[in-house]
Amino acid sequence: MIWIAIRMLTGDPQKFFGLVFGIAFSTLLITQQLTIFVNLLNLGAAGVYNNGNGEVFVMDPASVTTDVTYPMPSTALDAVRSVEGVDWAVPQLRSAAAVRTAQGDLEQVVIVGVDDATLTGMPKRLVEGDKSDLRTPDTVMVDDVGATRMFPGLDPMGQVLELNDQRVVIGGITDTVPGFASTAVFYTTYSRALRYIPGTRNRMSLVIAQPVAGITPSQLVDKIEAETGLKGRTREEFTRDGIDFIIANTGIPFNFGITVALGFVVGVAIVGLTFSLFIRDNIKQFGALKAIGVTNRQIRKMVAAQAGLVGFIGYGFGVLATVGTMWAFSSNPFFKGFFVPWQVPLISLAAVIVILALTALLALRTVFNTEPAAVFR
Amino acid sequence: MSAPAICTRDVTRDFQAGQQTITVLHGIDLDIKAGEMTFLVGESGSGKTTLISIMCGILWPTLGEVKVFGTDIYDLPDDELVEFRLQNIGFIFQQYNLIPAIDAASNAAVPLIAQGMDRAEAREKAVAMFEKLNIADQADKLPSQLSGGQQQRVAIARALVHEPRLVVCDEPTAALDAASGRRVMDLLREVAVAEDRACIIVTHDNRIFDMADRILVLEDGKVIHDGKTMPETH
Numbered sequence: 001m002i003w004i005a006i007r008m009l010t011g012d013p014q015k016f017f018g019l020v021f022g023i024a025f026s027t028l029l030i031t032q033q034l035t036i037f038v039n040l041l042n043l044g045a046a047g048v049y050n051n052g053n054g055e056v057f058v059m060d061p062a063s064v065t066t067d068v069t070y071p072m073p074s075t076a077l078d079a080v081r082s083v084e085g086v087d088w089a090v091p092q093l094r095s096a097a098a099v100r101t102a103q104g105d106l107e108q109v110v111i112v113g114v115d116d117a118t119l120t121g122m123p124k125r126l127v128e129g130d131k132s133d134l135r136t137p138d139t140v141m142v143d144d145v146g147a148t149r150m151f152p153g154l155d156p157m158g159q160v161l162e163l164n165d166q167r168v169v170i171g172g173i174t175d176t177v178p179g180f181a182s183t184a185v186f187y188t189t190y191s192r193a194l195r196y197i198p199g200t201r202n203r204m205s206l207v208i209a210q211p212v213a214g215i216t217p218s219q220l221v222d223k224i225e226a227e228t229g230l231k232g233r234t235r236e237e238f239t240r241d242g243i244d245f246i247i248a249n250t251g252i253p254f255n256f257g258i259t260v261a262l263g264f265v266v267g268v269a270i271v272g273l274t275f276s277l278f279i280r281d282n283i284k285q286f287g288a289l290k291a292i293g294v295t296n297r298q299i300r301k302m303v304a305a306q307a308g309l310v311g312f313i314g315y316g317f318g319v320l321a322t323v324g325t326m327w328a329f330s331s332n333p334f335f336k337g338f339f340v341p342w343q344v345p346l347i348s349l350a351a352v353i354v355i356l357a358l359t360a361l362l363a364l365r366t367v368f369n370t371e372p373a374a375v376f377r
Numbered sequence: 378m379s380a381p382a383i384c385t386r387d388v389t390r391d392f393q394a395g396q397q398t399i400t401v402l403h404g405i406d407l408d409i410k411a412g413e414m415t416f417l418v419g420e421s422g423s424g425k426t427t428l429i430s431i432m433c434g435i436l437w438p439t440l441g442e443v444k445v446f447g448t449d450i451y452d453l454p455d456d457e458l459v460e461f462r463l464q465n466i467g468f469i470f471q472q473y474n475l476i477p478a479i480d481a482a483s484n485a486a487v488p489l490i491a492q493g494m495d496r497a498e499a500r501e502k503a504v505a506m507f508e509k510l511n512i513a514d515q516a517d518k519l520p521s522q523l524s525g526g527q528q529q530r531v532a533i534a535r536a537l538v539h540e541p542r543l544v545v546c547d548e549p550t551a552a553l554d555a556a557s558g559r560r561v562m563d564l565l566r567e568v569a570v571a572e573d574r575a576c577i578i579v580t581h582d583n584r585i586f587d588m589a590d591r592i593l594v595l596e597d598g599k600v601i602h603d604g605k606t607m608p609e610t611h
Contacts, residue, residue, distance in 0.1 A: 001490060001491060003496060004476060004479060007483075008478050011477055284474050285475075285477075287474070288474035289491070290435075291433075291435050291468055291470075292463065293463025293464070293466070293488065293491055294491045295459050295460075298491065371435070373435045375435075375470050
């Protein structure tokens, strides 16, 4: 009977493709929007991801994320280094600044000053240049997203800029995850960053530390907090803080939630309507089958098989379309590093199952309410 | 004398129309024998469709008892009644109700497939039935590719393929001209009437009344005539 059910469905190509389209569209909306949502949230932790080394981040207790920091006195670095269990600790400065390009355009950038001696705090990979080039006078390295935006159609390498009245030269391009605001990031040494960013007495944003072997980052965080009064976070915790900050301080969850809900509603509407039309068109046949002696259980299986086939194909197309969309936008710097987390297709699968279960139940109600005797009328 | 194929006792059926209760059948008592072609005749609204629906187990009577080959069918639990229909009753609907997306042989094989028979085997049996009905060459065609007469033969094949003991046929000649109608009735007599099988035909087509073995005339929910021929007043 399942074969008959499938043939009944595929024998009406308009409705069959309508149903597949409905599920595919719904899956696309839900999967794509959830994917972008998750990846956007991840951008809140870009400052942590782009820090190549160090498992512990130490900051003023008022600091929240890599981009929302309250400066600490330089003595904080010594305090952290003096905690037993710290293998190494380096300072990092993060601050906003304005640069003027050779074309005279003004651009807001983030300056990241990394440890002069070890260059710890630099991203792990460079697109162009070498980390050691950072030691060349006036040299900064720009992140690839910033390079694309600030120097469209130009080779960023060697470009001269004016940063807070001081000359800087682009000496390298980093391979990094763009930040949530997609602001260009300039990497330089800590001492030079102090020069570029005039300001208050305390300017150190973070101390990046590494525990010695045998001590977990979490244990080291506890020790640092107990001994220095500063706030410590493991890499995982600080990543989570960046994401939570976006969730708490932007309308993104609400807006994406609306789109995902719309995807669900559109799915229910299209699939529900088309499926009920399909059932209504075939109600005489279902009535005849019931009269002949096809049981309700068999009919339930038939409708489930129809819903399952539509769901399988529609969901497959929807996920493929999502992957295709992400791939198509992958060359856009804003979407750099975007991926489809494995949980997202599972969530959209659950949504598709709910959509199909709802519509199949409605369809079954129509079939079950049809008296077999109706075939004689 | 053998027991009747169908036995109805005091079968009454009411329908609700808003606040009003309409009694469509008034205490019908009938015995229908196997091996006969019984016509159920009457004007629209006389209750013949309701009676045939009750006799073949697809509409519950408000009152009364219906035995089909000795089984009180409305005493059976729902699942067993459905199974009883599947095993014992063949239906030929006025509009055939074939499934448009499957070929003719598969349509005819539906009762066997529903019984759990392998699809290929069921289809083979359906094709064998098609040979009796002279449409074996149409087995692979979709219903939309068949003429009305051929579709009706497919419907007949579907009603008989599982060798039921009761065949119920609704207005088989309603859409046919006189000659075609008689050909269909000849065919039904040839394939559907058997010693151990009852065949009931609902019709109001007076062109075929002479082909009945027994005619039951219904009027206002009562059997007003039971005989070999139609009463002269009709």
